[in-house]
Structures are given as C-alpha cells and as structure tokens.
Amino acid sequence: MSSETGTRVAVVTGGSRGIGRGIVRRLAEQGHSVVVGYAGNAEEAAAAVKEAEAAGSGALAFQADVADEHAVADMFAAAESRFGGVDVVVNSAARLSLAPIAEIDLDELDALHRTNIRGSFVVAQQAARRVRGGGSILLFSTSVIGAYFPTYAAYAASKGAVEAMTMILARELRGRDITVNAVSPGPTATAMILDGRSEEQLAELAAASPLERLGRPTDIAEVAEFLTSERGHWVNGQVLRANGGMV
Secondary structure (H helix, E strand, O other): OOOOOOOOEEEEEOOOOHHHHHHHHHHHHOOOEEEEEEOOOHHHHHHHHHHHHHOOOOEEEEEOOOOOHHHHHHHHHHHHHHHOOOOEEEEOOOOOOOOOOOOOOHHHHHHHHHHHHHHHHHHHHHHHHHOOOOOEEEEEOOOHHHHOOOOOHHHHHHHHHHHHHHHHHHHHOOOOOOEEEEEEEOOEOOHHHHOOOOHHHHHHHHHOOOOOOOEOHHHHHHHHHHHOOOOOOOOOOOEEEEOOOOO
C-alpha cells in the first residue's frame, strides 16, 4: 500500500550523512517521499533534502535522537502529516566506539548501546505500529559480528542485539504483509570508518574483502533499496551481509 498520491513514503534515520545519506538519495531516485532523520547536523540534513528534491521527490528533515521515543514518535507523525503515511523505515543511525574490552570506558559503552540498541528498538517499535501493509522495515547490523576484529566488542555486541530484534519482529508482524530485515555492511568509506585512521589501517580494512576495497555508500544503498522495494518483498527475516565477501 502507498499514499493517496501513489508515492511510497520512507523514514530514514541517520539520513544526513554516510550510508543513510546514500539511502535517502537512492530512495528518492526511486520515487519515494523521504523523511531525513538526523541527530544534530542540520546543514547536512538540509543538503540531503535538496538532493532528494533534485531527484523529483518530496523530502523533509526532522531532528530526532533515535533513543528518544517521544522525538521518534513525532518524526513518524510528521511523515504521516506531510506525506500521508509510512511505507518504508530504514534505521541507519549508529554510534561507533573502539577499545579493547579491558579498557573501554563504561560510560561510552552505555552511550553506544543507547544509540545502537535502544535507538534501534525505539525506531522498530514506531515502525511496527505505523508502517502500512506492503511496507518494509530495515535495521542495520555489521559484518564485524562474524569477523571478530579486536577493539570492536562493544559495537559488535550492540549489533548482535539488532540482529535478534530483526528476527523476532519479522515473526511478530505475521499477517501484516510487512518485511523486516537487516543489512550487515563491511567496512564502508564513510566518516565513521575514514576519520582518525591511517592509510595503512584503511588498507588493512580494504584487504579484509576478496574484492580488496572498502564498500561505498552506494553499494549499501542499492541493497537497502532492493530489500525495501516490491522486488525484494519475498525476502523477510534475514540478515544480508553486504561486505564484498569478507568473512
């Protein structure tokens, strides 16, 4: 089902930068009206809206901490008010902190889990309540879960929780004609990966894939668009590792 105008409506958190920005652009190109959820960078969010509008789609930026259930509910309400409903939800908002288990600051652990676990849960909860029949919910995991890179324990643990909620929500929505999946990217060339790393470290990450390069936001956006489209609607309750073959 779509809106009265025939346009599908997507809510994309973390939509102002990185993978989320690429997904906003791709969904807009496919004719979706898009709500660009963002945490704090209003300038980047406005730029994402302009890109979506340039593709011929309606777009709206909305500031919301994904872990704040009231802000997220308001974001979904804004989507319904402006565009008539919600058909696609992509939760790409995330936080990354790297440190060995023996050394990680527990306050940072709590902050990471607040965004990655509670935030994913809050967005999934609103999506489960509001997405229309024929729609899709897409959460984000990480291929680090299977790669076991040192210093990634806190991040991987948070994304393991996301994979569990993905599988359970897909089954809880039986009879609603709504798919629930997760994308699990490998290292992707966004600020989250590029900032603060040396060329040597980036080369090591690129070498983890048999394709010997970092992923691009467009690589992940293509997967996200397929999984939330009518073409991908038979894929449900799955975690798709989009990582160039990284173990």
